[in-house]
Amino acid sequence: MEAKEIVASYFDALAKGELEKALSSFTPETKWCQPGDNKFAGLKNNLNEIIQMFQGIMTHTSGNMQVRPNGTMLESGNLVAVPVWFTATTGTKSMDLGGLDLFEVKAGKIIQVWTFSDDQSVDDEFFGK
Structure with missing residues (x-):
């Protein structure tokens, strides 16, 4: 499978709410x-810490956080850049904005992820300390 297909599979599983399947795209040593x-x-620094972060985000948003591709996935060697749109609500706060996720894929697995927000101050306000 090409790097782009691995990342597309991850997003497909997320869209279906299949978190375990989505996380199977990672290695135990994947960094985020x-x-x-x-x-x-x-x-x-590892899959356990990524799972803890995902669980925390899902708890914070009562499970309604959604991240979906919002444009063409671009591939350069083992890197895949994906424009994304993410939405979530919690209490009286809501978040509805774009960003970019960058994935590094090696031997059929995602080994590193970098996420970028169109407006980091909105993220910080939404998630708090």
């Missing part, structure tokens, strides 16, 4: 760089 100044920001 979450930007910002909020309680979910920072480098996640």
Whole structure:
């Protein structure tokens, strides 16, 4: 499978709510760089830390956080850039904005993820400390 197909499979599983299947695209050592100044920001050094972050986000949003591709996936060697749109609500706050996710794929698995927000201050306000 090409890098783009691996990433597309990850997003397909997310869209169907199949978190376990989505996470099967990662290795136990996958790293995730979450930007910002909020309680979910920072480098996640392995799959367990990524799962903890996902679970925290789902708890914070009562399970309604959605991230979906919002344009053409671009591939350069083992890197795949995906324009994304993400939405979520919690209490009286809502988030509805774009960004970019960058994936590094090696030997059929996602080994590193970097996420970018169109407006990091919105993310930080939404997720808090």
